């Protein structure tokens with residue numbers, strides 16, 4: 001897939017530069033890694049930490065499948081170098097549920113059947129969590145605009161918007177209650 | 178991806194000593210800020226620096242409004258500036274241009290400095306599979322001249338390069354007479370944004386006036402641009418998350434039903450953010466009659482040159498100006 005460095009290619013490019021010691025804080029746990037400086041945060045998550053919930057759709061910032069939260073804000077992990085994410089608090093789809101209890105948006109994605117193949121889903125959910133906490137989930141139109149960085153090849157958009165609306169209603173009723 | 182050494186200097190003087198240079202493909206040392214453009218260029222082997230110098234944590238990320246006007250630290254993110262209350266109230270054109278750019282994720286990562294220095298979206302520049310690109314490889318030719326050039330520029334072009342400067346923010350800022358503050362080994366200087374980018378001429382590989390080592394430290398917008406009625410109109414191939422086919426940044430001061438002064442800049446059509454002083458002069462004193470606005474906007478066509486697929490932009494940009502002036506004029 002475009003963007004991944006195969007070991008053979010890396011060798012052909014004239015041997016990688018010295019690995020860096022990188023410490024990443026993911027879902028509340030500190031991980032110490034030795035990484036090629038070229039490693040993106042997405043590759044560090046998937047290839048080195050085996051947290052494969054974050055997906056690589058394009059590797060170029062265009063699809064949103066790799067969306068994670070960094071210090072509470074949504075970012076594209078494929079456009080971040082892992083070494084530059086040191087010291088930041090990173091949250092991935094694996095860190096969203098509390099034990100066996102799903103995050104309200106995970107639950108509403110299931111309830112609303114907001115996916116077909118599921119490839120975009122973890123990115124949609126992470127972006128949706130941020131969309132709600134930012135206060136950008138007030139109407140279907142607003143949700144569509146603020147979720148435009150996440151593409152769905154299966155075209156599950158109507159259900160995704162409905163799921164985010166449902167979860168936004170839950171979180172605002174919790175705040176009021 | 179070409180192997181590089183990642184430098185993470187702790188302060189600005191250490192940064193400057195490394196001699197990185199943005200906007201040149203032959204520069205062996207380059208900066209990375211938010212990384213949203215740089216990582217793409219590295220992934221696609223368009224940029225192959227030996228050293229990458231991170232600007233994280235060493236540049237100002239403040240947003241200040243005072244009697245002098247607006248000052249945006251180079252490390253402020255697109256999202257922070259777009260959501261800043263005083264920016265929304267006094268310089269809504271800037272906020273609007275930013276909210277119409279990229280996606281929420283990218284706006285959380287991308288910085289002011291990186292936005293102004295992002296590279297062109299010309300597909301031939303971004304695909305090393307094409308040999309001919311004077312901007313990427315000086316002297317190699319230009320695949321866009323007789324290629325797929327629907328997205329390319331009609332203003333400021335040369336026979337060596339017709340690539341569009343893709344920033345929406347820069348179009349709004351150039352309409353508001355913004356400047357950039359630079360710091361280099363030789364000290365500080367301030368450059369009008371309209372002079373930061375070079376025309377391609379016969380050296381399209383030299384994109385800016387930045388000297389080796391120089392960084393953008395801040396963007397400043399004079400106070401006299403505050404409070405104007407404005408509109409950023411972005412025409413694109415899909416409703417959101419797309420670069421401009423044509424965009425118009427308009428800011429006007431009105432007096433009764435007349436325009437006292439106007440600032441007009443275009444995106445998607447120029448090899449750099451493009452200010453239209455001839456249209457501005459024609460709009461000064463004009464009323465909002467459609468025929469009057471159309472006549473003024475027609476001056477935007479001066480000096481344009483279409484190359485086939487992109488000829489439609491010459492008419493579209495005039496209509497975009499008229500529409501943006503009408504919307505700005507209708508604002509309270």
Ligand SMILES: Cc1cc2nc3c(=O)[nH]c(=O)nc-3n(C[C@H](O)[C@H](O)[C@H](O)COP(=O)(O)OP(=O)(O)OC[C@H]3O[C@@H](n4cnc5c(N)ncnc54)[C@H](O)[C@@H]3O)c2cc1C
Nearest residue numbers: 061208210211212213214215279288290291292294345393
């Ligand atoms: C999917 C996608 C869609 C997009 N859509 C739009 C859009 O619609 N409109 C739009 O305007 N933009 C769009 N962009 C581009 C985006 O705005 C830029 O990628 C971003 O602003 C670059 O900022 P950065 O901090 O990430 O820069 P980086 O990628 O880190 O750097 C970009 C360049 O600037 C240099 N640089 C950075 N900071 C400084 C500094 N302070 N001094 C000197 N040199 C510096 C770097 O060396 C590099 O050459 C899009 C990007 C993506 C990925």
Ligand code: SF4
Nearest residue numbers: 299310311319338339
């Ligand atoms: S338009 Fe410029 S960037 Fe595009 S192929 Fe021609 S020289 Fe390269």
Ligand code: FES
Nearest residue numbers: 058059063064078
């Ligand atoms: S994989 Fe990151 S945006 Fe597509």
Ligand code: FES
Nearest residue numbers: 116118152153154
């Ligand atoms: S569910 Fe298949 S890509 Fe979205």
